[in-house]
Amino acid sequence: MAALAAAAPVRAQPADTAFVTALGELPDAGFADKEAIITRLVETGHPSTGAVLTAMLEDRLYVRASDRRVFITTSADDTQPAFSLLDPLTLKGAGSSPPGDLTKISTNNRLRRVLRTTAARFALSNPDAAVRLAAVTDMLRSLDDATTDLLRQRLPQEPDAAVKREIETGLAMMALADSDPKARLAAVQTLSSRRSADARNRLAALLERADDGTYAEPDEAVRKTADEAVRNIDFIRSLYSGVETIFFGLSLGSVLVLAAIGLAITFGVMGVINMAHGELMMLGAYTTYVVQTLMPNHLEWSIPVSIPAAFVVAGLAGVILERTVIRFLYGRPLETLLATFGVSLILQQLVRSVFTANNRAVSTPSWMSGTWQVNDALAITYNRIYIVGFTLVVFGLLMLVLRRTRLGLQIRAVSQNRGMARAMGIRSEWVDAMTFGLGAGIAGVAGVALSQLTNVGPNLGQAYIIDSFMVVVFGGVGNLWGTLIGGLSMGMVNKLLEPYAGAVLGKIAVLVALILFIQRRPRGMFPQTGRAAESG
Amino acid sequence: MKLKYLSLAACLIVAGLATSSTINAQGAGTIKIGILHSLSGTMAISETTLKDTILMMIDEQNKKGGLLGRKLEAVVVDPASDWPLFAEKARELLEKDKVAVVFGCWTSVSRKSVLPVFEKNNGLLFYPVQYEGEESSKNVIYTGAAPNQQAIPAVDYLMKDVAVKRWVLEGTDYVYPRTTNKILEAYLKSKGVAAADISINYTPFGHSDWQTRVAAIKRFGSAGKKTAVVSTINGDANVPFYKELGNQKISAEDIPVVAFSVGEEELSGLDAKPLVGHLAAWNYFQSVKTPANDAFIKQWKTFIKKPNRTTNDPMEAHYIGFNLWAKAVEKAKSTDVEKVLAALPGLETPNLTGGIAKMLPNHHITKPVYIGEVRADGQFDVVSKTPVVPGDAWSDFLPVSKDTEADWVTLKCGNYNKTTKKCSGQNYK
Numbered sequence: 001m002a003a004l005a006a007a008a009p010v011r012a013q014p015a016d017t018a019f020v021t022a023l024g025e026l027p028d029a030g031f032a033d034k035e036a037i038i039t040r041l042v043e044t045g046h047p048s049t050g051a052v053l054t055a056m057l058e059d060r061l062y063v064r065a066s067d068r069r070v071f072i073t074t075s076a077d078d079t080q081p082a083f084s085l086l087d088p089l090t091l092k093g094a095g096s097s098p099p100g101d102l103t104k105i106s107t108n109n110r111l112r113r114v115l116r117t118t119a120a121r122f123a124l125s126n127p128d129a130a131v132r133l134a135a136v137t138d139m140l141r142s143l144d145d146a147t148t149d150l151l152r153q154r155l156p157q158e159p160d161a162a163v164k165r166e167i168e169t170g171l172a173m174m175a176l177a178d179s180d181p182k183a184r185l186a187a188v189q190t191l192s193s194r195r196s197a198d199a200r201n202r203l204a205a206l207l208e209r210a211d212d213g214t215y216a217e218p219d220e221a222v223r224k225t226a227d228e229a230v231r232n233i234d235f236i237r238s239l240y241s242g243v244e245t246i247f248f249g250l251s252l253g254s255v256l257v258l259a260a261i262g263l264a265i266t267f268g269v270m271g272v273i274n275m276a277h278g279e280l281m282m283l284g285a286y287t288t289y290v291v292q293t294l295m296p297n298h299l300e301w302s303i304p305v306s307i308p309a310a311f312v313v314a315g316l317a318g319v320i321l322e323r324t325v326i327r328f329l330y331g332r333p334l335e336t337l338l339a340t341f342g343v344s345l346i347l348q349q350l351v352r353s354v355f356t357a358n359n360r361a362v363s364t365p366s367w368m369s370g371t372w373q374v375n376d377a378l379a380i381t382y383n384r385i386y387i388v389g390f391t392l393v394v395f396g397l398l399m400l401v402l403r404r405t406r407l408g409l410q411i412r413a414v415s416q417n418r419g420m421a422r423a424m425g426i427r428s429e430w431v432d433a434m435t436f437g438l439g440a441g442i443a444g445v446a447g448v449a450l451s452q453l454t455n456v457g458p459n460l461g462q463a464y465i466i467d468s469f470m471v472v473v474f475g476g477v478g479n480l481w482g483t484l485i486g487g488l489s490m491g492m493v494n495k496l497l498e499p500y501a502g503a504v505l506g507k508i509a510v511l512v513a514l515i516l517f518i519q520r521r522p523r524g525m526f527p528q529t530g531r532a533a534e535s536g
Numbered sequence: 537m538k539l540k541y542l543s544l545a546a547c548l549i550v551a552g553l554a555t556s557s558t559i560n561a562q563g564a565g566t567i568k569i570g571i572l573h574s575l576s577g578t579m580a581i582s583e584t585t586l587k588d589t590i591l592m593m594i595d596e597q598n599k600k601g602g603l604l605g606r607k608l609e610a611v612v613v614d615p616a617s618d619w620p621l622f623a624e625k626a627r628e629l630l631e632k633d634k635v636a637v638v639f640g641c642w643t644s645v646s647r648k649s650v651l652p653v654f655e656k657n658n659g660l661l662f663y664p665v666q667y668e669g670e671e672s673s674k675n676v677i678y679t680g681a682a683p684n685q686q687a688i689p690a691v692d693y694l695m696k697d698v699a700v701k702r703w704v705l706e707g708t709d710y711v712y713p714r715t716t717n718k719i720l721e722a723y724l725k726s727k728g729v730a731a732a733d734i735s736i737n738y739t740p741f742g743h744s745d746w747q748t749r750v751a752a753i754k755r756f757g758s759a760g761k762k763t764a765v766v767s768t769i770n771g772d773a774n775v776p777f778y779k780e781l782g783n784q785k786i787s788a789e790d791i792p793v794v795a796f797s798v799g800e801e802e803l804s805g806l807d808a809k810p811l812v813g814h815l816a817a818w819n820y821f822q823s824v825k826t827p828a829n830d831a832f833i834k835q836w837k838t839f840i841k842k843p844n845r846t847t848n849d850p851m852e853a854h855y856i857g858f859n860l861w862a863k864a865v866e867k868a869k870s871t872d873v874e875k876v877l878a879a880l881p882g883l884e885t886p887n888l889t890g891g892i893a894k895m896l897p898n899h900h901i902t903k904p905v906y907i908g909e910v911r912a913d914g915q916f917d918v919v920s921k922t923p924v925v926p927g928d929a930w931s932d933f934l935p936v937s938k939d940t941e942a943d944w945v946t947l948k949c950g951n952y953n954k955t956t957k958k959c960s961g962q963n964y965k
């Protein structure tokens with residue numbers, strides 16, 4: 001007894017022994033046994049149970065190879081040099097171990113579901129309102145009498161309005177099966193103000209008719225209210241799904257604009273058909289990968305670092321391309337096209353040789369992943385919000401460079417009248433190289449954004465080059481505003497069509513519409529006017 | 537003016553680049569083995585590994601003294617992910633190099649493209665990838681899974697163990713997903729699933745904007761019944777799909793996705809964390825612990841000289857295919873295609889995950905089916921396993937093929953109609 005008391009500073013209780021025994025069986029148990037062990041852990045009523053279950057759910061429960069003891073780690077990141085350990089019994093620090101010494105106690109879907117709902121019960125009294133809200137949401141997914149009791153006890157002492165509302169939702173869902181029609185009516189009225197699919201389904205279930213013609217809900221008045229509520233929720237949800245579609249269109253459009261905007265400069269302003277444009281984006285994406293491998297411990301900073309890095313890498317590649325290939329081919333579009341196509345193949349093979357043909361894994365920083373839950377019916381993903389914003393910023397900066405800087409003035413002068421610009425003392429060759437570098441650098445920056453959306457592999461560029469040319473031609477060659485409006489409207493039309501026509505037909509429809517449009521207005525939406533137009 | 541060149545540019549992109557590298561034949565006493573896998577282009581990611589697998593198997597066999605006292609020699613060609621080029625390269629292997637056997641192809645369209653070449657020249661092709669079935673050629677040995685060895689058991693698992701009631705069949709728009717989904721739809725309906733509870737969708741190759749589709753799956757899955765996605769999405773389109781699922785907070789606990797084309801190799805190219813818990817159905821997983829598999833993994837890592845390379849299902853299919861062919865050659869005491877084909881049916885070889893792969897008269901093999909959950913390290917935890925299932929060339933769930941049978945031993949026919957008792961010859965329409 002003395003030895004035991006010395007080992008655990010908190011006085012050993014019977015619960016401790018049962019808790020430790022159950023915990024000790026975890027490492028060697030199969031998934032089905034683990035489920036039984038979780039039930040036993042909960043039955044001990046030990047104060048650390050909630051922490052252990054949460055740790056297991058978050059992949060932070062490990063067993064040490066040397067002494068087969070189970071520990072909670074403070075972080076699930078297995079790339080760090082050493083895990084700091086917590087004793088599962090006392091939740092106090094217990095030193096640290098390198099990842100090689102520890103084996104994770106694995107979970108599967110079924111187990112995670114059990115863990116989530118069980119751990120949620122322990123999180124109801126958490127001081128953090130966000131944790132409590134998540135716990136209640138988890139509990140609503142599998143409501144039973146036990147969870148309902150817990151929610152009912154929690155309701156009077158709950159200070160946070162959002163958590164309170166969620167608890168009321170749960171209690172109302174359970175009250176739909178109450179024997180008292182008045183209680184059911186009140187529950188229906190509560191649920192009618194909710195927007196979640198779950199609330200809607202439970203209300204709709206009341207209106208279902210069995211084969212013998214009887215309704216699931218016997219009371220006429222309750223049924224009528226439920227019917228109105230379902231219609232109301234359906235209407236509001238369809239409104240929000242419209243909002244969602246518009247946002248999808250906006251975000252696809254901004255990806256198109258981002259991919260096309262560099263091309264709008266090289267193709268639109270300089271008139272160079274650069275088939276290697278997609279590969280410059282690919283270089284930007286690979287730059288992101290390299291930056292992430294160089295700074296594995298600062299993932300959240302990798303994107304801000306990658307943006308200037310990709311601009312420099314792709315921009316330099318662009319300047320080299322212009323100086324070594326394109327400058328000899330000005331005014332010979334066919335040769336330029338073939339030469340840059342060759343360059344695109346060389347660049348693809350280059351990354352295949354350096355990085356292998358396999359796709360590279362680029363992680364998304366935590367601040368870019370997840371969704372912004374506007375309400376029960378509408379959620380918008382963060383990465384798309386950032387990309388829409390990023391496109392606008394890049395576009396704004398580019399406009400600023402072209403309109404307000406000396407370089408921008410020179411670019412416009414050379415593109416409009418090379419001879420006159422040279423006569424005014426502008427080094428047109430230098431301006432050509434800089435313009436091409438600027439376009440290429442922006443392609444690189446677009447690559448950083450694409451690395452967050454799609455595969456980083458040798459074929460990344462090819463997937464976007466045709467779309468990019470389409471956007472530039474549609475918007476009007478030589479007009480940046482045209483590229484912006486053109487890209488956004490193409491994205492929008494594509495997304496509005498997709499739910500009805502499907503992705504394949506939708507894409508074809510957009511292409512056909514574009515061809516018809518170009519037939520009628522060969523110079524795009526915003527054709528260039530004046531002297532520059534005739535020479536182009 | 538510029539538009540004219542743009543159209544030319546588009547043509548160039550579509551045309552792609554075709555290169556080939558042939559290790560030419562030397563020495564008269566060797567047995568030549570053709571390897572027909574893309575080493576460049578979009579399919580290179582998957583197919584290069586298979587080329588290396590066969591090279592490893594040949595290397596291993598030569599260390600044991602070759603076959604029939606002769607050394608084996610590989611003839612590697614590169615069809616460059618270009619379907620017509622597959623047929624051209626196959627002809628080159630059979631007519632010019634006179635190879636004894638060919639290991640090759642990945643996509644169904646490449647197999648369909650080389651099929652007439654193999655039948656005309658009476659060649660022998662070992663095809664290692666899971667496919668849509670509805671085919672049995674005299675000249676092809678199918679070591680990958682037929683639909684009843686992958687798709688049907690996966691759906692059974694979801695129906696019984698996960699109690700799924702609503703189904704989204706999501707695929708890339710080409711022959712394998714379309715045929716597989718047709719079979720699955722017929723199968724689900726035969727199990728009493730209502731048409732309203734099945735949603736079938738196709739997206740183009742390399743689809744990267746999944747927002748609308750994932751939102752639609754979310755909406756379809758919010759009807760109060762357990763929903764699962766059966767994914768026949770191919771290749772590169774998978775990464776953005778799973779990323780979007782993760783971003784829209786659809787976890788495997790809510791709507792599990794079971795995939796037929798996502799394996800260890802594909803997962804090694806992406807951040808697997810958002811995929812944890814999603815499912816894959818294969819006949820082989822690297823994580824299955826058997827002595828044979830451990831030895832195979834070790835041999836592969838030594839051969840390829842990269843300790844972090846993974847093994848996968850089509851590699852095992854090639855392992856089995858190569859061993860079956862070697863046994864048949866020893867049994868027939870010849871590499872002649874007719875004699876090898878006569879020797880093949882009934883031969884057995886152990887597979888890597890325990891159990892025996894047996895060559896069936898319909899040119900398919902017996903395979904166990906594993907369902908695995910994705911782990912954060914890109915490997916799989918096996919959650920379900922079946923005993924070995926014999927491959928069925930013609931699906932019993934499609935009205936057009938339920939009376940058709942393939943038997944190259946007694947009937948000598950790949951598509952024998954059981955009701956009319958007629959063999960309609962090598963015509964797979």
